[in-house]
Amino acid sequence: VYEADDQIRCAPTIAGDQTFLGGCDAKLHIVDLKTGKASGEALPLGGPTGSTPAVQGDLAVVPIMDGSVFGFDWKNRTELWRYDDPLQAQEYRNSAAVAGNVAVVSSQRKHVDAIDMRSGKRIWRHTLKRRADASPVISAGDVWIPASDGRLLRLSIDDGTEQWSHEVRGAYVSGVAVTDKELIVADDDGFVRCFRGK
Numbered sequence: 151v152y153e154a155d156d157q158i159r160c161a162p163t164i165a166g167d168q169t170f171l172g173g174c175d176a177k178l179h180i181v182d183l184k185t186g187k188a189s190g191e192a193l194p195l196g197g198p199t200g201s202t203p204a205v206q207g208d209l210a211v212v213p214i215m216d217g218s219v220f221g222f223d224w225k226n227r228t229e230l231w232r233y234d235d236p237l238q239a240q241e242y243r244n245s246a247a248v249a250g251n252v253a254v255v256s257s258q259r260k261h262v263d264a265i266d267m268r269s270g271k272r273i274w275r276h277t278l279k280r281r282a283d284a285s286p287v288i289s290a291g292d293v294w295i296p297a298s299d300g301r302l303l304r305l306s307i308d309d310g311t312e313q314w315s316h317e318v319r320g321a322y323v324s325g326v327a328v329t330d331k332e333l334i335v336a337d338d339d340g341f342v343r344c345f346r347g348k
Contacts, residue, residue: 231270296322
């Protein structure tokens with residue numbers, strides 16, 4: 151049994167023989183799956199998080215509620231970068247999506263930001279009509295954003311331009327599931343929709 155200093159409100163991320171947990175105790179916990187013990191000291195986040203860590207190779211990306219996004223070299227236990235909006239503090243209640251050298255996050259202030267995972271600098275920003283409570287999903291060069299205004303958006307991962315949208319009367323509050331040919335998403339009216347590519 152592994153115990154953090156406060157609540158864990160995220161799902162665990164598994165990479166190799168480690169699991170990653172973001173905590174309300176303002177720490178990124180890395181736990182050895184074989185022993186159930188911490189793999190070294192937890193990494194400081196500077197604020198609580200309920201976001202599931204996104205791990206790609208040696209890099210772990212974690213947004214926190216106070217508005218920062220951290221990029222850690224988790225193997226060497228070092229902070230590589232920290233992204234903060236220079237004009238207005240954001241608030242992150244969902245998780246980052248990562249692919250290639252890009253991390254995508256969406257904030258409670260209606261912004262979708264793409265961050266360069268090498269430098270921690272913002273690449274582009276797309277502003278929504280209302281916030282997205284669900285985490286973004288990256289698939290085949292696109293970023294899928296199910297927003298609380300009932301719009302499902304497909305953005306280009308290269309520059310954040312809108313490629314496609316579909317609007318419903320309700321709101322999207324959960325993420326999308328993507329296969330090689332289909333996208334499945336549920337709304338808060340209880341409808342589950344399947345979109346099939348050509």
